[in-house]
Amino acid sequence: MTTAPTSSSRPGRAQRLPLRARVAVAAGRLVAWSSRVVRFGTGSVIGGRVSLLIDRDLLEKLTTSREVVIVSATNGKTTTTKLLSSALGADRPVVSNWLGANMTPGIVAALATANATDTAILEVDERWVDSVLRATTANTVVLLNLSRDQLDRTQEVRKLADQWRRAFQATPPRTVIANADDPLVTWAALAAPFVVWVSTGQEWTADAAGCPACSGRIEFTSAGWSCTECDLQRPPINASVNNQSISLDDQTFVVKLALPGHVNRVNATFALAAARSLGANSARALDALDDVSEVAGRYRIATINGTSIRLLLAKNPAGWHEALELLEGPSTPLIIAINARIADGHDPSWLWDVAYERVGQRFVVAIGERRHDLSVRFRYGTINHVVAEDLDAALELIRQSPHFDPAQPIDIASNYTAFQEHLERVGGVL
Amino acid sequence: MTTNGSRTNHDSAVRIVSLYPDLLGTYGDGGNALVFIRRLEWRGIAVDHVIVEAGEEVPDSADLYLVGGGEDGPQVQAAKELERSKGVHRAVDKGAVVLAVCAGMQILGHHFPDASGATQTGLGLLDCETIHVDRPRAVGELLTANARLVRGASSLDLGPLTGFENHAGRTLPGPNSLALASVEIGEGNGGGTEGVITGTVVGTYLHGPALARNPKLADGLLSWIVGTSALTTLDDSDIEILRSERIRAAREHELAPRRSWRDVLKRS
Numbered sequence: 001m002t003t004a005p006t007s008s009s010r011p012g013r014a015q016r017l018p019l020r021a022r023v024a025v026a027a028g029r030l031v032a033w034s035s036r037v038v039r040f041g042t043g044s045v046i047g048g049r050v051s052l053l054i055d056r057d058l059l060e061k062l063t064t065s066r067e068v069v070i071v072s073a074t075n076g077k078t079t080t081t082k083l084l085s086s087a088l089g090a091d092r093p094v095v096s097n098w099l100g101a102n103m104t105p106g107i108v109a110a111l112a113t114a115n116a117t118d119t120a121i122l123e124v125d126e127r128w129v130d131s132v133l134r135a136t137t138a139n140t141v142v143l144l145n146l147s148r149d150q151l152d153r154t155q156e157v158r159k160l161a162d163q164w165r166r167a168f169q170a171t172p173p174r175t176v177i178a179n180a181d182d183p184l185v186t187w188a189a190l191a192a193p194f195v196v197w198v199s200t201g202q203e204w205t206a207d208a209a210g211c212p213a214c215s216g217r218i219e220f221t222s223a224g225w226s227c228t229e230c231d232l233q234r235p236p237i238n239a240s241v242n243n244q245s246i247s248l249d250d251q252t253f254v255v256k257l258a259l260p261g262h263v264n265r266v267n268a269t270f271a272l273a274a275a276r277s278l279g280a281n282s283a284r285a286l287d288a289l290d291d292v293s294e295v296a297g298r299y300r301i302a303t304i305n306g307t308s309i310r311l312l313l314a315k316n317p318a319g320w321h322e323a324l325e326l327l328e329g330p331s332t333p334l335i336i337a338i339n340a341r342i343a344d345g346h347d348p349s350w351l352w353d354v355a356y357e358r359v360g361q362r363f364v365v366a367i368g369e370r371r372h373d374l375s376v377r378f379r380y381g382t383i384n385h386v387v388a389e390d391l392d393a394a395l396e397l398i399r400q401s402p403h404f405d406p407a408q409p410i411d412i413a414s415n416y417t418a419f420q421e422h423l424e425r426v427g428g429v430l
Numbered sequence: 431m432t433t434n435g436s437r438t439n440h441d442s443a444v445r446i447v448s449l450y451p452d453l454l455g456t457y458g459d460g461g462n463a464l465v466f467i468r469r470l471e472w473r474g475i476a477v478d479h480v481i482v483e484a485g486e487e488v489p490d491s492a493d494l495y496l497v498g499g500g501e502d503g504p505q506v507q508a509a510k511e512l513e514r515s516k517g518v519h520r521a522v523d524k525g526a527v528v529l530a531v532c533a534g535m536q537i538l539g540h541h542f543p544d545a546s547g548a549t550q551t552g553l554g555l556l557d558c559e560t561i562h563v564d565r566p567r568a569v570g571e572l573l574t575a576n577a578r579l580v581r582g583a584s585s586l587d588l589g590p591l592t593g594f595e596n597h598a599g600r601t602l603p604g605p606n607s608l609a610l611a612s613v614e615i616g617e618g619n620g621g622g623t624e625g626v627i628t629g630t631v632v633g634t635y636l637h638g639p640a641l642a643r644n645p646k647l648a649d650g651l652l653s654w655i656v657g658t659s660a661l662t663t664l665d666d667s668d669i670e671i672l673r674s675e676r677i678r679a680a681r682e683h684e685l686a687p688r689r690s691w692r693d694v695l696k697r698s
Contacts, residue, residue: 148456151456151457151596152569152570152594152596156456156501156502157501158501158502158503206451206452206455207456209452209453209483209484209504210453210500210501210503210504210507212503215503215504215506215507216507217452217453217484217485217507219485228485340685346569346570346571346594346685347457347458347594347596347637349457349458349459349461349594349637349638349639350457350458351458351461352458352459352460352461352464352639352642353455353458353460353461372668372671372672372675373642373672375668375671375672376642376643376668376669376672377461377642379668379669380461380464380465380468380642381464382468387668
């Protein structure tokens with residue numbers, strides 16, 4: 001029943017790119033290559049920018065002959081993009097920007113390197129869904145969640161939901177796969193002609209109490225949610241997930257993910273729903289989902305100065321809510337790292353919206369440029385903690401602490417730029 | 431409830447109400463409640479903390495009310511519900527202390543602008559007006575000169591206030607109010623001052639949260655309820671490190687937003 005009305009899908013024979021577009025792609029590649037040679041970075045974003053300067057309609061031209069899927073959210077878009085790429089990649093060629101360069105320049109750079117008919121699985125920044133959808137006329141859009149993040153530079157979530165809604169009215173995708181437990185996502189997705197509704201069991205609802213449709217109030221119950229003043233309510237669901245399996249289209253699929261936690265079972269549910277709506281073989285897709293063990297360094301287990309560590313990423317209150325599911329069990333020491341650069345958001349007041357108390361008796365070492373903000377947060381949370389100058393000092397403190405167990409990896413949970421630094425320490429993206 | 435003089439002893443638990451964290455909880459201001467609670471508990475003073483969500487009855491018997499920052503839409507809804515309930519109005523009449531942050535401060539004034547810029551009626555508990563101004567949002571570190579928490583004849587020196595601001599409106603304190611401080615770095619109310627005090631109701635644009643980064647403001651407000659002598663000295667050395675770090679960052683404009691020349695022209 002969750003089959004969208006089949007429209008004539010665009011992908012067919014690849015057309016050769018127009019001359020201007022080919023020049024733009026070549027120039028972008030040259031700039032990206034130069035950037036790598038001088039070790040400035042991966043060069044994908046700057047290369048994409050140069051390409052777009054030469055041909056600003058390049059994204060449109062690079063997607064005329066291919067199926068396009070957009071994946072967007074506040075949290076989980078990189079992981080879900082990776083999972084969906086693996087699931088679809090099991091039976092067709094795919095191209096993806098899953099390293100996280102998720103605005104038009106990064107997307108253009110990723111597509112420029114691929115065959116013109118490869119299915120594109122695009123992670124798209126929440127604020128860019130509108131323009132990427134318009135340029136690519138993507139057939140499938142996956143919407144995981146919307147919550148507060150980097151409030152100093154992004155928009156309030158209601159404005160983002162409104163932007164999404166207008167995007168689906170202007171350029172309707174064939175299928176939207178959306179989180180029915182998130183009122184903001186639901187309201188945006190309701191503008192699309194056909195939606196597969198996924199129940200995520202989302203516990204973080206703190207950003208959705210105000211109704212996006214009428215400024216009334218959303219009431220949450222165990223059965224769902226509804227507005228007290230208008231008729232917005234949780235739609236009937238098509239998919240859900242529990243500890244062992246995904247229910248989708250009245251079928252049950254057993255999952256044994258290598259990735260940990262409920263949040264990744266949710267991400268896998270979206271990936272499976274999207275893969276099936278694109279005609280993928282379910283059994284092969286499931287095997288591919290189970291096999292994904294690391295996503296751009298997230299959940300990597302590695303060794304630093306002889307000590308085993310595990311890297312975790314959490315960028316905002318909703319992300320920490322999920323990460324704490326993994327952090328509240330063990331009793332081993334833990335490192336938490338917070339920066340507040342542009343990519344993190346300059347205001348870490350949100351640390352007070354995170355229930356760090358859930359780590360219980362664990363010994364926590366605070367690092368990162370905002371370690372003193374963390375320290376004050378932990379003091380008021382009566383969390384057993386110290387502050388260290390950097391990662392090496394933190395690991396040294398832990399090795400000397402009575403709580404240290406060399407057999408257990410030390411969890412290092414970080415926000416975005418702190419995570420990137422730690423990932424570099426253990427060899428970067430594999 | 432005593433309305434003047436300081437008590438050396440609070441006879442029962444200090445009753446704290448966090449108002450509508452579901453509508454006005456976007457900017458981390460919920461942390462202010464935790465700061466109040468711990469700073470009382472660490473001094474052996476009992477606390478009774480109640481979280482009141484939108485749609486629930488607002489009690490009028492608490493000692494201290496907290497209102498946080500939020501988005502434009504929910505802000506209007508919160509003002510509507512608080513006006514309907516009048517619970518906070520009755521509590522303030524009885525001498526209760528209120529700390530309102532950002533959107534919370536705006537709705538406690540006489541008027542405030544909604545998402546479209548239209549004027550909405552506020553609760554009138556703070557003598558101030560917040561108006562819509564055509565300029566970029568004020569976003570960044572906010573640092574003040576020495577602040578004073580004034581009530582009647584008593585005036586407490588709070589030192590500089592430090593925090594992070596993120597708001598669009600400009601707030602004009604009225605004749606029956608005082609500002610908390612003058613601004614050294616950032617925007618604050620917009621006319622060179624930061625914060626509004628009307629009787630026992632205090633508003634500020636500071637996030638961080640405000641009380642996490644300004645423990646003297648927390649203790650100053652608590653002293654209005656339990657008296658200064660009940661507030662024994664705490665070891666705040668970790669907070670002092672954070673404060674000096676943030677004051678340095680503000681003075682060095684470490685996190686100053688990048689603005690186009692158009693924004694700069696608009697602002698001046």
